[in-house]
Amino acid sequence: MADNWQFxxxxxxxxxxxxxxxxxxxxxxxxxxAAAQVRRRxxxxxxxx
Amino acid sequence: xxxxxxWLATLGLIGGLVMGFGxxxxxxxxxxxxxxxYLHVPTAWVAYLAFGIVFFASIGxxxxxxxxxxxxxxxxxxxxxxxxxxxxTAGSIxxxxxxxxxxxWDARLTSAAIMFVMYLGYLLLRGIIEExxxxxxxxxxxxxxxxxxxxxxxxxxxxxRTLHQPPTVMKPGPVNMPPAILAxxxxxxxxxxxxxxxxxxxxxxxxxxxxxxxx
Amino acid sequence: MNRxxxxxxxxxxxxxxxxxxxYAGVTQxxxxxxTPSELRAAPVSGKAYRLGGIVVPGSxxxxxxxxxxxxxxxxxxxxxxxxxxxxxxxxxGEGRGAVVEGNWSxxxxxxxxxxxxxxSEDYKAPRGTSGAGYQDLIRTLEKDGxxx
Numbered sequence: 001m002a003d004n005w006q007f008x009x010x011x012x013x014x015x016x017x018x019x020x021x022x023x024x025x026x027x028x029x030x031x032x033x034a035a036a037q038v039r040r041r042x043x044x045x046x047x048x049x
Numbered sequence: 050x051x052x053x054x055x056w057l058a059t060l061g062l063i064g065g066l067v068m069g070f071g072x073x074x075x076x077x078x079x080x081x082x083x084x085x086x087y088l089h090v091p092t093a094w095v096a097y098l099a100f101g102i103v104f105f106a107s108i109g110x111x112x113x114x115x116x117x118x119x120x121x122x123x124x125x126x127x128x129x130x131x132x133x134x135x136x137x138t139a140g141s142i143x144x145x146x147x148x149x150x151x152x153x154w155d156a157r158l159t160s161a162a163i164m165f166v167m168y169l170g171y172l173l174l175r176g177i178i179e180e181x182x183x184x185x186x187x188x189x190x191x192x193x194x195x196x197x198x199x200x201x202x203x204x205x206x207x208x209x210r211t212l213h214q215p216p217t218v219m220k221p222g223p224v225n226m227p228p229a230i231l232a233x234x235x236x237x238x239x240x241x242x243x244x245x246x247x248x249x250x251x252x253x254x255x256x257x258x259x260x261x262x263x264x
Numbered sequence: 265m266n267r268x269x270x271x272x273x274x275x276x277x278x279x280x281x282x283x284x285x286x287y288a289g290v291t292q293x294x295x296x297x298x299t300p301s302e303l304r305a306a307p308v309s310g311k312a313y314r315l316g317g318i319v320v321p322g323s324x325x326x327x328x329x330x331x332x333x334x335x336x337x338x339x340x341x342x343x344x345x346x347x348x349x350x351x352x353x354x355x356x357g358e359g360r361g362a363v364v365e366g367n368w369s370x371x372x373x374x375x376x377x378x379x380x381x382x383x384s385e386d387y388k389a390p391r392g393t394s395g396a397g398y399q400d401l402i403r404t405l406e407k408d409g410x411x412x
Binding site: 003004005007008010011012014015018019022023026029030033036037040 | 075080081082084085088089092127128131134135138139142143145146244248251252254255258259261262
Protein backbone atom coordinates (compact mmCIF):
# COMPACT_ATOMS: atom_id res chain seq x y z
CA MET A 1 0.00 0.00 0.00
CA ALA A 2 1.48 3.29 -1.09
CA ASP A 3 1.36 5.95 1.61
CA ASN A 4 0.72 8.96 -0.62
CA TRP A 5 2.34 11.41 1.78
CA GLN A 6 2.27 14.09 -0.92
CA PHE A 7 -1.54 13.93 -0.87
CA UNK A 8 -1.57 14.26 2.92
CA UNK A 9 0.75 17.28 2.69
CA UNK A 10 -1.39 18.88 -0.03
CA UNK A 11 -4.60 18.45 1.98
CA UNK A 12 -3.14 19.87 5.20
CA UNK A 13 -1.25 22.61 3.33
CA UNK A 14 -4.35 23.84 1.51
CA UNK A 15 -6.40 23.73 4.72
CA UNK A 16 -3.75 25.77 6.54
CA UNK A 17 -3.70 28.33 3.71
CA UNK A 18 -7.50 28.72 3.66
CA UNK A 19 -8.03 28.82 7.44
CA UNK A 20 -4.95 31.01 7.94
CA UNK A 21 -6.12 33.32 5.16
CA UNK A 22 -9.51 33.81 6.80
CA UNK A 23 -7.87 34.40 10.17
CA UNK A 24 -5.58 37.07 8.66
CA UNK A 25 -8.57 38.75 7.02
CA UNK A 26 -10.31 38.94 10.41
CA UNK A 27 -7.21 40.37 12.09
CA UNK A 28 -6.79 43.01 9.38
CA UNK A 29 -10.46 44.00 9.61
CA UNK A 30 -10.08 44.21 13.38
CA UNK A 31 -7.12 46.61 13.04
CA UNK A 32 -8.88 48.73 10.44
CA UNK A 33 -11.91 49.11 12.69
CA ALA A 34 -9.76 49.97 15.72
CA ALA A 35 -8.09 52.73 13.68
CA ALA A 36 -11.46 54.04 12.49
CA GLN A 37 -12.76 54.12 16.05
CA VAL A 38 -9.72 56.07 17.24
CA ARG A 39 -10.23 58.58 14.40
CA ARG A 40 -13.87 59.03 15.37
CA ARG A 41 -13.02 59.61 18.99
CA UNK A 42 -10.40 62.22 18.06
CA UNK A 43 -12.57 64.14 15.64
CA UNK A 44 -14.35 66.47 18.14
CA UNK A 45 -10.99 67.33 19.70
CA UNK A 46 -9.66 68.36 16.28
CA UNK A 47 -12.50 70.82 15.94
CA UNK A 48 -11.75 72.51 19.26
CA UNK A 49 -8.18 73.28 18.24
CA UNK B 50 -11.47 36.68 26.14
CA UNK B 51 -11.41 36.28 22.32
CA UNK B 52 -7.64 36.11 22.51
CA UNK B 53 -7.80 33.31 25.09
CA UNK B 54 -10.19 31.41 22.83
CA UNK B 55 -7.74 31.86 19.96
CA TRP B 56 -4.89 30.40 21.98
CA LEU B 57 -7.10 27.55 23.15
CA ALA B 58 -7.94 26.73 19.52
CA THR B 59 -4.24 26.90 18.56
CA LEU B 60 -3.39 24.56 21.40
CA GLY B 61 -6.18 22.23 20.34
CA LEU B 62 -4.96 22.16 16.73
CA ILE B 63 -1.39 21.40 17.84
CA GLY B 64 -2.80 18.61 20.02
CA GLY B 65 -4.81 17.38 17.05
CA LEU B 66 -1.72 17.23 14.83
CA VAL B 67 0.22 15.36 17.54
CA MET B 68 -2.64 12.88 17.91
CA GLY B 69 -3.22 12.52 14.18
CA PHE B 70 0.41 12.11 13.14
CA GLY B 71 2.14 10.97 16.33
CA UNK B 72 -0.24 8.86 18.37
CA UNK B 73 -2.66 7.35 15.85
CA UNK B 74 -1.25 4.30 14.04
CA UNK B 75 -0.90 3.92 10.29
CA UNK B 76 -4.19 2.52 9.12
CA UNK B 77 -3.76 -0.97 7.62
CA UNK B 78 -6.00 -0.84 4.56
CA UNK B 79 -5.36 2.71 3.35
CA UNK B 80 -1.90 3.51 4.67
CA UNK B 81 -0.92 6.97 5.84
CA UNK B 82 -3.22 8.77 3.42
CA UNK B 83 -5.99 7.88 5.91
CA UNK B 84 -4.59 10.68 8.14
CA UNK B 85 -6.47 13.15 5.92
CA UNK B 86 -9.53 11.92 7.81
CA TYR B 87 -8.41 13.92 10.87
CA LEU B 88 -8.93 17.04 8.76
CA HIS B 89 -11.86 15.97 6.58
CA VAL B 90 -14.24 14.65 9.24
CA PRO B 91 -13.84 17.45 11.85
CA THR B 92 -14.25 20.19 9.22
CA ALA B 93 -17.36 18.43 7.89
CA TRP B 94 -18.76 18.29 11.44
CA VAL B 95 -18.01 22.00 11.94
CA ALA B 96 -19.77 22.80 8.65
CA TYR B 97 -22.92 21.01 9.90
CA LEU B 98 -22.63 22.89 13.20
CA ALA B 99 -22.09 26.26 11.49
CA PHE B 100 -25.10 25.91 9.20
CA GLY B 101 -27.19 24.64 12.12
CA ILE B 102 -26.30 27.85 13.97
CA VAL B 103 -27.22 29.89 10.86
CA PHE B 104 -30.60 28.11 10.88
CA PHE B 105 -31.37 28.88 14.52
CA ALA B 106 -29.98 32.42 14.39
CA SER B 107 -32.11 33.10 11.30
CA ILE B 108 -35.24 31.89 13.08
CA GLY B 109 -34.19 34.01 16.05
CA UNK B 110 -33.79 37.04 13.84
CA UNK B 111 -37.22 36.68 12.21
CA UNK B 112 -38.69 36.20 15.68
CA UNK B 113 -37.03 39.04 17.56
CA UNK B 114 -35.50 41.26 14.81
CA UNK B 115 -32.39 41.39 16.94
CA UNK B 116 -29.25 42.62 15.17
CA UNK B 117 -27.17 40.27 17.29
CA UNK B 118 -28.96 37.21 15.85
CA UNK B 119 -28.39 38.54 12.33
CA UNK B 120 -24.69 39.10 12.99
CA UNK B 121 -24.36 35.57 14.42
CA UNK B 122 -26.05 34.08 11.33
CA UNK B 123 -23.73 35.98 9.01
CA UNK B 124 -20.56 35.15 10.94
CA UNK B 125 -21.50 31.48 11.19
CA UNK B 126 -22.34 31.27 7.47
CA UNK B 127 -18.92 32.69 6.56
CA UNK B 128 -17.16 30.17 8.77
CA UNK B 129 -19.40 27.40 7.46
CA UNK B 130 -18.46 28.16 3.85
CA UNK B 131 -14.75 28.18 4.77
CA UNK B 132 -14.97 24.83 6.57
CA UNK B 133 -17.12 23.26 3.83
CA UNK B 134 -14.48 24.35 1.32
CA UNK B 135 -11.77 22.68 3.40
CA UNK B 136 -13.72 19.45 3.89
CA UNK B 137 -14.52 19.13 0.16
CA THR B 138 -10.93 19.89 -0.88
CA ALA B 139 -9.42 17.49 1.64
CA GLY B 140 -11.95 14.82 0.71
CA SER B 141 -11.16 15.23 -2.96
CA ILE B 142 -7.41 14.97 -2.33
CA UNK B 143 -8.05 11.80 -0.30
CA UNK B 144 -10.37 10.42 -2.98
CA UNK B 145 -7.83 10.51 -5.80
CA UNK B 146 -5.43 7.89 -4.43
CA UNK B 147 -7.99 5.83 -2.48
CA UNK B 148 -11.08 5.81 -4.69
CA UNK B 149 -9.26 6.51 -7.93
CA UNK B 150 -11.06 9.76 -8.71
CA UNK B 151 -11.02 13.38 -7.51
CA UNK B 152 -14.77 13.72 -7.87
CA UNK B 153 -17.90 11.78 -8.71
CA TRP B 154 -21.56 12.77 -8.70
CA ASP B 155 -22.80 10.45 -5.99
CA ALA B 156 -25.46 11.67 -3.55
CA ARG B 157 -23.02 12.59 -0.76
CA LEU B 158 -20.66 14.63 -2.93
CA THR B 159 -23.45 16.26 -4.90
CA SER B 160 -25.43 17.32 -1.82
CA ALA B 161 -22.24 18.64 -0.17
CA ALA B 162 -21.38 20.68 -3.27
CA ILE B 163 -24.93 22.07 -3.32
CA MET B 164 -24.56 23.01 0.35
CA PHE B 165 -21.32 24.88 -0.41
CA VAL B 166 -22.75 26.82 -3.35
CA MET B 167 -26.03 27.64 -1.58
CA TYR B 168 -24.26 29.28 1.36
CA LEU B 169 -21.93 31.05 -1.05
CA GLY B 170 -25.14 32.43 -2.55
CA TYR B 171 -26.32 33.35 0.94
CA LEU B 172 -23.19 35.47 1.48
CA LEU B 173 -23.59 37.02 -1.98
CA LEU B 174 -27.23 37.91 -1.24
CA ARG B 175 -26.07 39.70 1.90
CA GLY B 176 -23.71 41.72 -0.25
CA ILE B 177 -26.25 42.60 -2.97
CA ILE B 178 -28.96 44.14 -0.79
CA GLU B 179 -27.84 47.51 0.49
CA GLU B 180 -30.67 48.19 2.92
CA UNK B 181 -29.49 46.38 6.10
CA UNK B 182 -32.89 45.43 7.50
CA UNK B 183 -33.98 43.99 4.16
CA UNK B 184 -30.70 42.11 3.74
CA UNK B 185 -31.13 40.58 7.19
CA UNK B 186 -34.73 39.53 6.50
CA UNK B 187 -34.10 37.95 3.07
CA UNK B 188 -30.96 36.16 4.17
CA UNK B 189 -32.73 34.84 7.27
CA UNK B 190 -35.29 33.17 5.01
CA UNK B 191 -32.52 31.74 2.82
CA UNK B 192 -30.62 30.65 5.95
CA UNK B 193 -33.63 28.59 7.01
CA UNK B 194 -34.39 27.11 3.57
CA UNK B 195 -30.74 26.21 2.82
CA UNK B 196 -30.49 24.28 6.10
CA UNK B 197 -32.81 21.63 4.60
CA UNK B 198 -29.80 20.36 2.65
CA UNK B 199 -27.69 19.75 5.77
CA UNK B 200 -29.48 16.54 6.94
CA UNK B 201 -29.61 15.51 3.28
CA UNK B 202 -25.80 15.63 3.15
CA UNK B 203 -25.43 13.55 6.30
CA UNK B 204 -28.04 10.89 5.53
CA UNK B 205 -27.42 10.71 1.76
CA UNK B 206 -25.12 7.71 2.30
CA UNK B 207 -28.08 5.82 3.81
CA UNK B 208 -30.79 7.01 1.48
CA UNK B 209 -29.02 6.38 -1.81
CA ARG B 210 -26.27 4.16 -3.19
CA THR B 211 -23.06 6.17 -3.00
CA LEU B 212 -19.35 5.77 -3.53
CA HIS B 213 -18.79 7.57 -0.23
CA GLN B 214 -18.76 5.27 2.79
CA PRO B 215 -21.31 5.69 5.61
CA PRO B 216 -20.18 7.37 8.85
CA THR B 217 -18.12 5.38 11.35
CA VAL B 218 -18.70 7.51 14.44
CA MET B 219 -21.77 9.72 13.98
CA LYS B 220 -24.28 6.86 13.85
CA PRO B 221 -26.06 4.54 16.24
CA GLY B 222 -24.34 1.26 17.09
CA PRO B 223 -20.75 0.26 17.81
CA VAL B 224 -17.81 2.19 16.35
CA ASN B 225 -15.50 -0.09 14.39
CA MET B 226 -12.34 1.95 14.82
CA PRO B 227 -9.19 1.39 16.93
CA PRO B 228 -9.22 3.55 20.12
CA ALA B 229 -6.14 5.59 19.09
CA ILE B 230 -7.67 6.53 15.73
CA LEU B 231 -10.97 7.41 17.41
CA ALA B 232 -9.17 9.50 20.06
CA UNK B 233 -7.21 11.41 17.40
CA UNK B 234 -10.45 12.07 15.52
CA UNK B 235 -12.24 13.35 18.64
CA UNK B 236 -9.35 15.64 19.67
CA UNK B 237 -9.45 17.15 16.18
CA UNK B 238 -13.22 17.55 16.34
CA UNK B 239 -12.83 19.53 19.57
CA UNK B 240 -9.93 21.58 18.12
CA UNK B 241 -11.78 22.55 14.94
CA UNK B 242 -14.93 23.35 16.93
CA UNK B 243 -12.81 25.73 19.05
CA UNK B 244 -11.36 27.30 15.92
CA UNK B 245 -14.88 27.76 14.52
CA UNK B 246 -16.04 29.37 17.78
CA UNK B 247 -13.05 31.71 17.71
CA UNK B 248 -13.77 32.72 14.09
CA UNK B 249 -17.45 33.39 14.86
CA UNK B 250 -16.78 35.39 18.05
CA UNK B 251 -14.18 37.51 16.28
CA UNK B 252 -16.36 38.03 13.21
CA UNK B 253 -19.46 38.96 15.27
CA UNK B 254 -17.26 41.43 17.14
CA UNK B 255 -16.05 43.12 13.93
CA UNK B 256 -19.59 43.21 12.51
CA UNK B 257 -20.84 44.97 15.66
CA UNK B 258 -18.05 47.54 15.50
CA UNK B 259 -18.55 48.04 11.77
CA UNK B 260 -22.13 48.97 12.64
CA UNK B 261 -20.94 51.43 15.30
CA UNK B 262 -18.37 53.12 13.05
CA UNK B 263 -20.94 53.53 10.27
CA UNK B 264 -23.62 54.85 12.67
CA MET C 265 -16.64 47.14 -12.80
CA ASN C 266 -19.54 48.48 -10.81
CA ARG C 267 -20.84 46.73 -7.74
CA UNK C 268 -24.21 45.65 -9.09
CA UNK C 269 -22.82 44.14 -12.29
CA UNK C 270 -20.34 42.16 -10.22
CA UNK C 271 -23.07 40.78 -7.98
CA UNK C 272 -25.32 39.93 -10.90
CA UNK C 273 -22.44 38.04 -12.55
CA UNK C 274 -21.74 36.26 -9.25
CA UNK C 275 -25.40 35.40 -8.81
CA UNK C 276 -25.54 34.05 -12.35
CA UNK C 277 -22.53 31.80 -11.78
CA UNK C 278 -24.00 30.49 -8.53
CA UNK C 279 -27.42 29.88 -10.07
CA UNK C 280 -25.85 28.05 -13.01
CA UNK C 281 -23.68 25.93 -10.69
CA UNK C 282 -26.69 25.04 -8.54
CA UNK C 283 -28.78 24.15 -11.57
CA UNK C 284 -26.03 21.91 -12.94
CA UNK C 285 -25.51 20.16 -9.60
CA UNK C 286 -29.21 19.56 -9.05
CA TYR C 287 -29.35 18.16 -12.60
CA ALA C 288 -26.34 15.92 -11.91
CA GLY C 289 -27.91 14.90 -8.60
CA VAL C 290 -31.23 13.91 -10.12
CA THR C 291 -29.76 12.13 -13.14
CA GLN C 292 -26.71 10.49 -11.54
CA UNK C 293 -26.99 10.35 -7.74
CA UNK C 294 -30.47 8.86 -7.40
CA UNK C 295 -29.25 5.56 -8.82
CA UNK C 296 -25.52 6.09 -8.55
CA UNK C 297 -24.70 2.55 -9.61
CA UNK C 298 -26.52 -0.62 -10.59
CA THR C 299 -25.50 -4.05 -9.32
CA PRO C 300 -24.35 -7.04 -11.42
CA SER C 301 -27.70 -8.84 -11.06
CA GLU C 302 -29.54 -5.71 -12.20
CA LEU C 303 -27.27 -5.45 -15.24
CA ARG C 304 -27.75 -9.16 -15.98
CA ALA C 305 -31.52 -8.66 -15.89
CA ALA C 306 -31.51 -6.19 -18.79
CA PRO C 307 -28.12 -5.63 -20.45
CA VAL C 308 -28.02 -3.17 -23.34
CA SER C 309 -24.74 -3.37 -25.27
CA GLY C 310 -23.03 -0.05 -25.87
CA LYS C 311 -25.02 1.79 -23.18
CA ALA C 312 -23.04 3.59 -20.49
CA TYR C 313 -23.44 2.16 -17.00
CA ARG C 314 -22.00 2.64 -13.55
CA LEU C 315 -21.70 -0.79 -11.98
CA GLY C 316 -21.00 -1.53 -8.31
CA GLY C 317 -20.24 -4.76 -6.48
CA ILE C 318 -17.69 -6.86 -4.64
CA VAL C 319 -14.51 -7.89 -6.46
CA VAL C 320 -14.76 -11.68 -6.34
CA PRO C 321 -11.72 -13.17 -4.50
CA GLY C 322 -9.41 -14.99 -6.89
CA SER C 323 -10.85 -13.30 -9.98
CA UNK C 324 -8.34 -10.47 -10.42
CA UNK C 325 -5.89 -10.85 -13.30
CA UNK C 326 -3.46 -7.98 -13.65
CA UNK C 327 -0.78 -7.60 -16.28
CA UNK C 328 1.49 -4.70 -15.23
CA UNK C 329 3.28 -4.69 -18.59
CA UNK C 330 0.19 -4.24 -20.79
CA UNK C 331 -1.86 -2.57 -17.99
CA UNK C 332 -4.61 -5.06 -18.71
CA UNK C 333 -6.89 -5.71 -15.75
CA UNK C 334 -9.67 -8.30 -15.59
CA UNK C 335 -11.86 -9.24 -12.64
CA UNK C 336 -15.39 -10.27 -11.73
CA UNK C 337 -17.86 -8.07 -9.86
CA UNK C 338 -20.58 -9.75 -7.83
CA UNK C 339 -23.51 -8.76 -5.65
CA UNK C 340 -24.14 -12.25 -4.33
CA UNK C 341 -26.97 -12.88 -6.80
CA UNK C 342 -25.22 -12.28 -10.08
CA UNK C 343 -21.74 -11.57 -11.41
CA UNK C 344 -20.24 -9.67 -14.32
CA UNK C 345 -16.75 -9.99 -15.84
CA UNK C 346 -15.03 -6.60 -16.11
CA UNK C 347 -12.08 -5.58 -18.29
CA UNK C 348 -10.07 -2.41 -17.98
CA UNK C 349 -6.83 -0.92 -19.26
CA UNK C 350 -4.98 1.08 -16.62
CA UNK C 351 -3.74 1.04 -13.04
CA UNK C 352 -6.43 0.43 -10.41
CA UNK C 353 -6.67 2.75 -7.34
CA UNK C 354 -4.87 1.87 -4.09
CA UNK C 355 -7.90 0.52 -2.32
CA UNK C 356 -8.92 -1.76 -5.17
CA GLY C 357 -8.60 -5.40 -4.20
CA GLU C 358 -10.20 -8.81 -4.00
CA GLY C 359 -13.08 -9.05 -1.55
CA ARG C 360 -13.52 -5.28 -1.53
CA GLY C 361 -16.16 -3.06 -3.05
CA ALA C 362 -15.65 -1.36 -6.40
CA VAL C 363 -17.67 0.91 -8.66
CA VAL C 364 -16.77 0.95 -12.36
CA GLU C 365 -17.86 3.20 -15.21
CA GLY C 366 -18.08 1.90 -18.75
CA ASN C 367 -20.38 -0.09 -21.00
CA TRP C 368 -21.61 -3.57 -21.67
CA SER C 369 -19.82 -5.01 -24.69
CA UNK C 370 -21.29 -7.31 -27.28
CA UNK C 371 -18.72 -9.97 -26.36
CA UNK C 372 -20.31 -10.47 -22.96
CA UNK C 373 -18.09 -8.48 -20.61
CA UNK C 374 -18.15 -5.03 -19.09
CA UNK C 375 -15.57 -2.62 -20.56
CA UNK C 376 -14.63 -0.18 -17.79
CA UNK C 377 -13.10 3.22 -18.53
CA UNK C 378 -12.84 4.12 -14.82
CA UNK C 379 -12.30 1.92 -11.77
CA UNK C 380 -13.26 3.34 -8.35
CA UNK C 381 -12.71 1.57 -5.05
CA UNK C 382 -15.52 1.68 -2.51
CA UNK C 383 -14.17 2.04 0.98
CA SER C 384 -15.86 0.52 4.03
CA GLU C 385 -16.47 2.59 7.16
CA ASP C 386 -14.20 0.31 9.23
CA TYR C 387 -10.67 1.27 10.22
CA LYS C 388 -7.92 -1.06 11.41
CA ALA C 389 -4.77 -0.58 13.41
CA PRO C 390 -1.72 -2.75 12.66
CA ARG C 391 -1.96 -6.10 14.48
CA GLY C 392 -5.72 -5.72 14.70
CA THR C 393 -5.80 -8.92 12.65
CA SER C 394 -8.99 -9.59 10.77
CA GLY C 395 -9.12 -10.48 7.11
CA ALA C 396 -10.47 -8.38 4.28
CA GLY C 397 -13.95 -7.32 5.35
CA TYR C 398 -15.72 -9.42 2.73
CA GLN C 399 -18.78 -10.07 4.86
CA ASP C 400 -18.90 -6.43 5.94
CA LEU C 401 -18.83 -5.25 2.37
CA ILE C 402 -21.51 -7.70 1.31
CA ARG C 403 -23.56 -6.29 4.17
CA THR C 404 -22.88 -2.70 3.07
CA LEU C 405 -23.87 -3.56 -0.45
CA GLU C 406 -27.05 -5.37 0.61
CA LYS C 407 -27.94 -2.34 2.72
CA ASP C 408 -27.36 -0.16 -0.33
CA GLY C 409 -29.63 -2.38 -2.37
CA UNK C 410 -32.44 -2.38 0.17
CA UNK C 411 -32.41 1.37 0.73
CA UNK C 412 -33.31 2.19 -2.85
